[in-house]
Amino acid sequence: MEILRTILTVIFAIDCIALTVVVLMQEGKSQGLGAIAGAADTYWGKNKGRTMEGGLVKATSLMGVLFFVLTVVLNLNF
Template sequence: MDLLKAIVQIVYIAICIVLTVIVLKQEGKTAGLSGALTGATETYWNKNKGRSKEGWLAKTTMLLAAGFIVLSVVLNLNW
């Protein structure tokens, strides 16, 4: 049981590190705000954001955050 807990802790630490790096790589939301104020909300970039690097980073962030929450609960159980 101790080996399983150690493996889960290693995966948890890896997720924490990767999640931190991915969040720091993302652009801020202020770029979208200035575009909304100037009226340039419908651009090619905004329409195809899901296929871009930013879209991939956003999806990966959500998946890693879900894994972080699940592993936090699992590690908090009394085994």
């Protein structure tokens, strides 16, 4: 069981670093008052998932879920 804990800890550390990098790569959402009218078009656009920004959002979500699951699993006493 100690080997499994070590492997999960290494994956957890890699996930933490990757999550930090992906969040820092994303563009800021505060673009001033001029962005209020066009915010719906850019966020809800059809091809949002195919852009780099959409990919970063998906990667952030996936790594956030992995972070949460690994945190819970590593804090169990087994």
